[in-house]
Amino acid sequence: MDDALLARAITLSREKMRTVAGGPFGAVVARDGQVIAEGWNMVASENDPTAHAEIVALRRAARKLGTFDLSGCTLYASTEPCPMCYGAAHWARIERIVYANDRQAAAEAGFDDALLHEQVALPAHARAIEMVHTPHEDALAVIAEWRTKPDKVSY
DSSP states (O other), rough: OOOHHHHHHHHHHHHHHHHHOSSSSSEEETTTTTEEEEEEOHHHTTTOOTTTTTHHHHHHHHHHHHHHTTTEEEEEEEOOOOOOHHHHHHHTTOEEEEEEEEEHHHTTTTTTHHHHHHHSSOGGSSSOOOOOOOHHHHHOOOHHHHHHHHHHOOO
16 A cells, blocks of 8 residues: 555656656655545745645645544655655644655755754754744733633644
């Protein structure tokens, strides 16, 4: 089952790379061997830096199922997800990620995420993008209100 679904992600990466403005990446979200949604890289065609194949597939799956909670689902990706896509999979409660190319193969093709992996581990003040922490009482009040909100939807 994993082989067929991973093969589909790879096929999407090839087909969409050849026909639309996007990188060579494809993804499939499946549950119990059934495809829920597919995605491919649409960064250039949509002018959206977040439109990675995995993000597109996760968004489509969540819309189709009517929930952000994709528990029980597996994400199949033609290439190891970048930190952003891994984070999205985490927040979507994806339980498994199956991928073909590793990050080294992506780097050799010009998609080097090494800096991102390094940056997220650094304290905010040491990152390449200037991070300005400006504490504000009103912002803290919103967080405090959220913690006690009886009808909140936790995620």
